[in-house]
Amino acid sequence: MGWGDLGAFGEPSKETPNLDQMAAEGMLFLDFYTANPLCSPSRAALLTGRLPVRNGFYTTNGHARNAYTPQDIVGGIPDSELLLPELLKKAGYTNKIIGKWHLGHRPQFHPLKHGFDEWFGSPNCHFGPYDNRERPNIPLYRDWEMIGRYYEDFKIDLKTGEANLTQLYLQEALDFISKQQASQQPFFLYWAIDATHAPVYASKQFLGTSQRGLYGDAVREIDDSIGKILKHLQQLGISENTFVFFTSDNGAALISAPKQGGSNGPFLCGKQTTFEGGMREPAVAWWPGHIPAGGVSHQLGNVMDLFSTSLSLAGLQPPSDRQIDGIDLLPVILQGKLIDRPIFYYRGNELMAVRAGLYKAHYWTWSNSWEEHSKGIDFCPGQSVSGVTTHTQEEHTYLPLLFHLGRDPGEKYPLSFASEEYQRAVEHISGLVQQHKASLVPGQPQLNVCDQAVMNWSPPGCEKLGKCLKPPESDPKKCSWPH
Amino acid sequence: MGWGDLGAFGEPSKETPNLDQMAAEGMLFLDFYTANPLCSPSRAALLTGRLPVRNGFYTTNGHARNAYTPQDIVGGIPDSELLLPELLKKAGYTNKIIGKWHLGHRPQFHPLKHGFDEWFGSPNCHFGPYDNRERPNIPLYRDWEMIGRYYEDFKIDLKTGEANLTQLYLQEALDFISKQQASQQPFFLYWAIDATHAPVYASKQFLGTSQRGLYGDAVREIDDSIGKILKHLQQLGISENTFVFFTSDNGAALISAPKQGGSNGPFLCGKQTTFEGGMREPAVAWWPGHIPAGGVSHQLGNVMDLFSTSLSLAGLQPPSDRQIDGIDLLPVILQGKLIDRPIFYYRGNELMAVRAGLYKAHYWTWSNSWEEHSKGIDFCPGQSVSGVTTHTQEEHTYLPLLFHLGRDPGEKYPLSFASEEYQRAVEHISGLVQQHKASLVPGQPQLNVCDQAVMNWSPPGCEKLGKCLKPPESDPKKCSWPH
Numbered sequence: 001m002g003w004g005d006l007g008a009f010g011e012p013s014k015e016t017p018n019l020d021q022m023a024a025e026g027m028l029f030l031d032f033y034t035a036n037p038l039c040s041p042s043r044a045a046l047l048t049g050r051l052p053v054r055n056g057f058y059t060t061n062g063h064a065r066n067a068y069t070p071q072d073i074v075g076g077i078p079d080s081e082l083l084l085p086e087l088l089k090k091a092g093y094t095n096k097i098i099g100k101w102h103l104g105h106r107p108q109f110h111p112l113k114h115g116f117d118e119w120f121g122s123p124n125c126h127f128g129p130y131d132n133r134e135r136p137n138i139p140l141y142r143d144w145e146m147i148g149r150y151y152e153d154f155k156i157d158l159k160t161g162e163a164n165l166t167q168l169y170l171q172e173a174l175d176f177i178s179k180q181q182a183s184q185q186p187f188f189l190y191w192a193i194d195a196t197h198a199p200v201y202a203s204k205q206f207l208g209t210s211q212r213g214l215y216g217d218a219v220r221e222i223d224d225s226i227g228k229i230l231k232h233l234q235q236l237g238i239s240e241n242t243f244v245f246f247t248s249d250n251g252a253a254l255i256s257a258p259k260q261g262g263s264n265g266p267f268l269c270g271k272q273t274t275f276e277g278g279m280r281e282p283a284v285a286w287w288p289g290h291i292p293a294g295g296v297s298h299q300l301g302n303v304m305d306l307f308s309t310s311l312s313l314a315g316l317q318p319p320s321d322r323q324i325d326g327i328d329l330l331p332v333i334l335q336g337k338l339i340d341r342p343i344f345y346y347r348g349n350e351l352m353a354v355r356a357g358l359y360k361a362h363y364w365t366w367s368n369s370w371e372e373h374s375k376g377i378d379f380c381p382g383q384s385v386s387g388v389t390t391h392t393q394e395e396h397t398y399l400p401l402l403f404h405l406g407r408d409p410g411e412k413y414p415l416s417f418a419s420e421e422y423q424r425a426v427e428h429i430s431g432l433v434q435q436h437k438a439s440l441v442p443g444q445p446q447l448n449v450c451d452q453a454v455m456n457w458s459p460p461g462c463e464k465l466g467k468c469l470k471p472p473e474s475d476p477k478k479c480s481w482p483h
Numbered sequence: 484m485g486w487g488d489l490g491a492f493g494e495p496s497k498e499t500p501n502l503d504q505m506a507a508e509g510m511l512f513l514d515f516y517t518a519n520p521l522c523s524p525s526r527a528a529l530l531t532g533r534l535p536v537r538n539g540f541y542t543t544n545g546h547a548r549n550a551y552t553p554q555d556i557v558g559g560i561p562d563s564e565l566l567l568p569e570l571l572k573k574a575g576y577t578n579k580i581i582g583k584w585h586l587g588h589r590p591q592f593h594p595l596k597h598g599f600d601e602w603f604g605s606p607n608c609h610f611g612p613y614d615n616r617e618r619p620n621i622p623l624y625r626d627w628e629m630i631g632r633y634y635e636d637f638k639i640d641l642k643t644g645e646a647n648l649t650q651l652y653l654q655e656a657l658d659f660i661s662k663q664q665a666s667q668q669p670f671f672l673y674w675a676i677d678a679t680h681a682p683v684y685a686s687k688q689f690l691g692t693s694q695r696g697l698y699g700d701a702v703r704e705i706d707d708s709i710g711k712i713l714k715h716l717q718q719l720g721i722s723e724n725t726f727v728f729f730t731s732d733n734g735a736a737l738i739s740a741p742k743q744g745g746s747n748g749p750f751l752c753g754k755q756t757t758f759e760g761g762m763r764e765p766a767v768a769w770w771p772g773h774i775p776a777g778g779v780s781h782q783l784g785n786v787m788d789l790f791s792t793s794l795s796l797a798g799l800q801p802p803s804d805r806q807i808d809g810i811d812l813l814p815v816i817l818q819g820k821l822i823d824r825p826i827f828y829y830r831g832n833e834l835m836a837v838r839a840g841l842y843k844a845h846y847w848t849w850s851n852s853w854e855e856h857s858k859g860i861d862f863c864p865g866q867s868v869s870g871v872t873t874h875t876q877e878e879h880t881y882l883p884l885l886f887h888l889g890r891d892p893g894e895k896y897p898l899s900f901a902s903e904e905y906q907r908a909v910e911h912i913s914g915l916v917q918q919h920k921a922s923l924v925p926g927q928p929q930l931n932v933c934d935q936a937v938m939n940w941s942p943p944g945c946e947k948l949g950k951c952l953k954p955p956e957s958d959p960k961k962c963s964w965p966h
Contacts, residue, residue, distance in 0.1 A: 007779075010493010010748055012513050012892045014779050030495050211781075211841060211889030258891040265493055265749055268865070296490075296497050298694075358694060382751070382868045382895040406694030408741040409495050412865040 001196050002252025003280045004265025005219055011263055013211040015220050018227030019246060023284045026244075027295035027333055032283035033302045033343050033355075034249055035325075037272050039125070040068035040102045040447075042249035042303055043192070047083045047103070047114075049307030049318060049326035053346055055081050056443035057103075064350035064364060064393060065481035066272055067447035069102055071124055071135060071455040074476060075446030076104015077114060082319050084307050085115030088188050091314040094180060097121060098172045099192030104446070106454055112144060116190075119143050120172045123456070125197060126150050126165075129158075136456045136469050145461025152467075156201050161214040163201035169193050170225040174232050181236045188310065191229070193222055198253065198260040215260055230286065240289035243313050245306055247283040251276075254381050268411040269380035269389060272483055273367055274345035274352040275411055276360075278379075285333050292336075299332045300343050300355065309333075323439065342432045348481070349442070354433055359425040360411070361400035363433070366393045368483040377483075385412050400426055450479035484679050485735025486763045487748025488702055494746055496694040498703050501710030502729060506767045509727075510778035510816055515766030516785045516826050516838075517732055518808075520755050522608070523551035523585045523930075525732035525786055526675070530566045530586070530597075532790030532801060532809035536829055538564050539926035540586075547833035547847060547876060548964035549755055550930035552585055554607055554618060554938040557959060558929030559587015560597060565802050567790050568598030571671050574797040577663060580604060581655045582675030587929070589937055595627060599673075602626055603655045606939070608680060609633050609648075612641075619939045619952050628944025635950075639684050644697040646684035652676050653708040657715050664719045671793065674712070676705055681736065681743040698743055713769065723772035726796055728789055730766040734759075737864050751894040752863035752872060755966055756850055757828035757835040758894055759843075761862075768816050775819075782815045783826050783838065792816075806922065825915045831964070832925070837916055842908040843894070844883035846916070849876045851966040860966075868895050883909055933962035 007014035008023040035045030041052035048055045056078050059067035069076065077083070085095035096118040097111050105123030112119060124138045129151035139146035140154055148154055156163040173191050180187040195201050195218040202217035206224070210216025226246065233239040252262030254270035254277070264270050264277035271278055283301060285291055304326035311318050312328040325344075331337040345353040353362040367379050370391045380389045387394075388401065388411060402415045402422050415422045453474035462468035490497035491506040518528030524535035531538045539561050542550035552559065560566070568578035579601040584594050588606030595602060607621045612634035622629035623637055631637055639646040656674050663670040678684050678701040685700035689707070693699025709729065716722040735745030737753035737760070747753050747760035754761055766784060768774055787809035794801050795811040808827075814820040828836035836845040850862045853874045863872045870877075871884065871894060885898045885905050898905045936957040945951035 004493065004749055010487065012749065013781075013889055014511075014513055028497075030497055213887075213890040216889070258887075258896045263749055263892075266487055266495065266746055298496075382866055382893060384867050385865045404696075404741075406496055406699070407696040409746075410865060413741045 001219065001248040001282060002262045002264040002270065002277065003267060003282050004263035005252060006282045008284070009282050010265055013216065015210055015212065015216060016223040018223045018230070019284060022226065022230060022244075022246065022286045025288060025293050026284055026286035026291045027297055029283035029285065029297050029299065029301050031298050031300050032247060032281050033279050033300070034247070034281050035302060035304055036346060037250050037274055037278035038066045038068050039197075039249050043102050044077060045325070046249070046303040046306055047085070048081045049084070049304045049324045050081070050322070051304070051325050051344060051346065053349060054323060054325070054441065054443050056446040058346070058348050058445055059447040059479065059481050060349050060445045061448050061478050061481055063348070064352065064366060065348040066483055067348060067479065067481045069104055069124060069447070070450070071105070071138070072450040072452050073104065073447060073479065074106070074449040074451050074454055076106055076109030078444065078446065079108070083114045084310055085188055087115070087311060087316055087319070088314055089115055091186070091316055093186045093188050093314060094118070095188045095190070096176050097190045097192060098169050098176070100125065100194045101192070105456060107460070110144070118176065121169070121192065122150070126156060126194060126199070132469060139456050139459045139462075141459070146459040146465070146467065147461065148465065149467060156199060158199055160207065161199070161201050161217070162204055162207055164203045165201065166193055166195045166218075166221045166225055167203050170228060173229055177229070177232055177236065181238055186314070193225070195222060196262060198256045200256075200260040213259060215262055219262070234288075240287070242287070243310075244286040245284070246286075247303060248281045249303070251278040251280065255377060255379055257381065266409050268383060268385065269367060272379045274347050274362075275380075275389070276405070276409065279345055287333075291333055295336070297332055297336075299329065299338055300341055301329060301332075302326065302343060305329045323441070342429070342436075344436065349445070351433065351437070354429050355405070356429050356432055358404055358406040359429060360403045360405055361426060361429045362388075363397050363400050364393060364395055365390045365401065367391060372482055388412070388414070400429070402426055448478060449476050451476040484702065484731040484765060485745045485747040485753065485760065486750060486765050487746035488735060489765045491767070492765050493748055496699065498693055498695065498699060499706040501706045501713070502767060505709065505713060505727075505729065505769045508771060508776050509767055509769035509774045510780055512766035512768070512780050512782065512784050514781050514783050515730060515764050516762050516783070517730070517764050518785060518787055519829060520733050520757055520761035521549045521551050522680075522732050526585050527560060528808070529732070529786040529789055530568070531564045532567070532787045532807045533564070533805070534787070534808050534827060534829065536832060537806060537808070537924065537926050539929040541829070541831050541928055542930040542962065542964050543832050543928045544931050544961050544964055546831070547835065547849060548831040549966055550831060550962065550964045552587055552607060552930070553933070554588070554621070555933040555935050556587065556930060556962065557589070557932040557934050557937055559589060559592030561927065561929065562591070566598045567793055568671055568673075570598070570794060570799055570802070571797055572598055574669070574799055576669045576671050576797060577601070578671045578673070579659050580673045580675060581652050581659070583608065583677045584675070588939060590943070593627070601659065604652070604675065605633070609639060609677060609682070615952060622939050622942045622945075624942070629942040629948070629950065630944070631948065632950060639682060641682055643690065644682070644684050644700070645687055645690055647686045648684065649676055649678045649701075649704045649708055650686050653711060656712055660712070660715055660719065664721055669797070676708070678705060679745060681739045683739075683743040696742060698745055702745070717771075723770070725770070726793075727769040728767070729769075730786060731764045732786070734761040734763065738860060738862060740864065749892050751866060751868065752850060755862045757830050757845075758863075758872070759888070759892065762828055768812075770816075774816055778819070780815055780819070782812065782821055783824055784812060784815075785809065785826060788812045806924070825912070825919075827919065832928070834916065834920070837912050838888070839912050839915055841887055841889040842912060843886045843888055844909060844912045845871075846880050846883050847876060847878055848873045848884065850874060855965055871895070871897070883912070885909055931961060932959050934959040
């Protein structure tokens with residue numbers, strides 16, 4: 001989902017009454033970011049509180065390449081990383097993930113080995129359908145074992161876009177919350193729905209209900225579900241004891257627009273890029289009785305802050321043996337404070353840009369290659385800013401492109417290199433970059449090696465269902481990451 | 484101001500708390516349009532309830548050219564047009580215009596000759612400063628006579644952007660409202676401020692207060708003033724008896740961005756164009772006790788509707804001897820109805836596009852000429868949609884470009900000509916166009932002739948101030964309208 005996909009963020013159809021209401025009752029974050037313009041690394045960052053370049057969710061196969069966890073990826077979340085649910089366990093929390101995990105699908109990466117107590121969902125994206133002899137359909141798990149596969153047991157009609165998965169995920173969430181409330185146990189629920197990821201889907205009751213087409217149907221179903229979850233918390237009497245945060249893991253995938261892609265509002269480009277459209281996200285915090293209603297914050301926030309903030313809520317300290325990039329947002333949320341901190345925009349192994357205050361400096365610019373672009377792969381459809389949305393990797397290390405995001409949220413007008421404003425801002429940001437790079441210890445890159453033998457041929461539990469497939473010979477290769 | 488300039492419409496700095504509050508207490512219109520992508524024709528349409536092509540506010544000097552009322556324009560609002568204040572007078576209303584008139588500055592076009600009882604403001608835009616021997620500075624009037632000139636008596640500091648005009652306009656508004664309340668007389672106040680028009684200005688107390696630069700300072704001052712006007716109505720106890728509507732006369736002038744231009748949100752291009760960015764406007768209706776708080780409407784609305792709606796509120800009928808393009812929005816505002824009606828997008832004498840429901844058909848596309856564009860005049864900075872934002876006038880009469888504004892608000896993905904959806908929608912819109920054109924009686928074009936002798940050399944009252952200037956010889960010419 002993109003920054004511009006909610007009514008509260010200016011989506012012209014204004015079809016998200018529940019999320020808009022959540023914002024009206026809580027706090028809207030206008031300057032909130034994901035840690036990466038792609039899904040897997042963002043999710044790894046959210047759960048570890050650390051940049052992908054630290055937790056290993058990046059590739060060094062090419063310079064500044066986006067990478068994720070497709071079926072044939074060999075890597076995943078390293079055991080050395082401490083995930084939020086692992087830490088919350090120590091404070092007695094029960095942790096559940098519903099939906100897409102995306103931190104590796106091989107046995108050692110299983111979410112229940114990394115702090116989660118329960119799981120209903122899939123390890124990878126719901127791509128497909130595939131020919132089972134070439135590529136197995138992605139499995140869905142309940143806890144340790146698979147319970148079926150997409151397209152075979154959990155239908156997604158690629159023609160109509162019909163699938164009832166969001167309803168299943170909603171019911172799982174409501175049930176889990178009820179169970180926890182009944183047993184008086186604190187809980188962490190990571191509700192990682194994926195209906196707005198191509199192939200976009202919605203339940204029958206939502207199909208055709210949006211002005212925006214299928215993508216809007218999916219957004220409406222998510223919005224409706226969130227309304228039901230919040231209402232459930234209220235009806236159970238635990239809303240004043242439950243912190244809820246809504247956000248997204250990357251900007252809207254404009255490459256899938258208009259049928260399957262959303263909106264990044266007034267921002268430049270989308271998913272895959274380090275322009276604002278790729279990484280600025282809709283974000284809403286909700287906690288009745290604690291967060292003053294109708295709050296609006298310009299705090300520079302990041303999904304990694306949810307790690308630190310959640311620990312703080314649970315009365316825990318973040319680990320002290322490693323660099324944590326997230327910050328505790330509670331002073332922002334509860335007392336309206338503003339914390340000075342930069343935002344780092346990475347693409348793979350390269351620090352592409354840095355935001356400090358209202359200034360954003362690009363050290364590298366790239367949308368995608370001419371070769372890809374000429375095939376119609378376009379991360380910035382209808383947008384073209386000379387010298388900015390470049391189709392070759394352009395280095396600006398010694399003379400960064402600088403934008404003032406207040407006057408120019410769309411990153412269209414680089415400041416003059418000769419201006420005093422430029423020099424002051426770049427000097428400040430360069431200092432932050434130096435500091436950042438000096439202390440950076442990159443993790444072992446997890447997204448370099450692919451092997452078709454590791455695909456979801458025979459997930460645990462497949463034998464009970466007669467769903468085991470025979471893997472081919474192992475043939476490890478460098479994964480290909482074109483952009 | 485553009486659609487994307489208010490927090491309620493997704494401006495990322497969210498600096499319009501008063502307008503956002505006005506929307507929260509009233510009704511937000513998401514699909515509201517101006518009658519023309521330029522100021523004068525839109526204002527003429529607002530006050531007559533008629534398209535510029537009917538009321539004469541267009542040019543035939545070139546095909547599809549935007550035109551307005553600069554100082555040397557010979558034409559203006561014809562006596563044959565019936566203006567809203569003329570009609571409201573019959574119901575006992577006192578009518579005041581504060582700010583920019585823009586419907587002609589020669590004596591016969593004076594607003595007090597067209598139904599207004601009071602005036603504080605200027606006949607033209609606050610351009611300048613000019614050399615008095617070449618072009619006189621624009622005068623400000625109080626009622627029948629000028630009381631000074633911009634830059635000479637009413638300062639605008641072009642370096643700092645400081646000017647206290649919005650404060651003067653605010654005080655005039657508050658005083659007028661107080662006077663009307665005291666005398667128990669109904670009133671129509673046309674508060675036509677112009678601080679967001681280049682050269683953009685703000686009062687000292689607002690300078691530097693916005694994240695968005697000078698343009699944002701101006702928006703903040705307007706927002707603050709509107710808050711004060713609404714509060715004044717409430718304090719006088721007449722808010723439940725006063726209908727207030729906020730909107731703009733064209734999209735944000737992206738050509739003035741980023742320093743002096745605003746935001747059209749996710750829409751294509753800006754002022755001067757018939758893309759959504761040029762003509763879709765922020766719009767809010769407010770009438771406590773009558774309009775349900777927090778309303779949102781997808782009614783296709785137009786500034787011309789304010790003519791018909793205002794008459795309806797005053798218990799008057801629109802004139803029956805002429806075509807009125809505005810519709811009465813009260814059923815929409817008070818009962819949540821949706822009225823089926825098209826939106827016509829004109830540029831000068833040409834019907835460029837038509838919207839019906841969520842479909843918009845372009846019969847002509849043009850941003851501006853290559854010649855102008857190569858000089859850096861760009862109405863779509865950073866945006867370029869192949870075959871859509873064309874730099875030659877492209878005719879699509881026989882095969883209109885069709886967009887679905889729900890799925891594609893940014894007008895980036897024309898529907899396939901071969902699709903059933905295309906054929907159904909175009910057939911419907913073509914019928915509307917035929918009907919529209921069959922009954923169209925164009926007015927005498929008012930914006931064809933320019934003459935430097937008619938400029939504001941010696942406005943009424945100049946002699947009392949010693950501000951009369953000697954006009955040059957009359958030399959009428961075709962006005963030059965490059966785009």
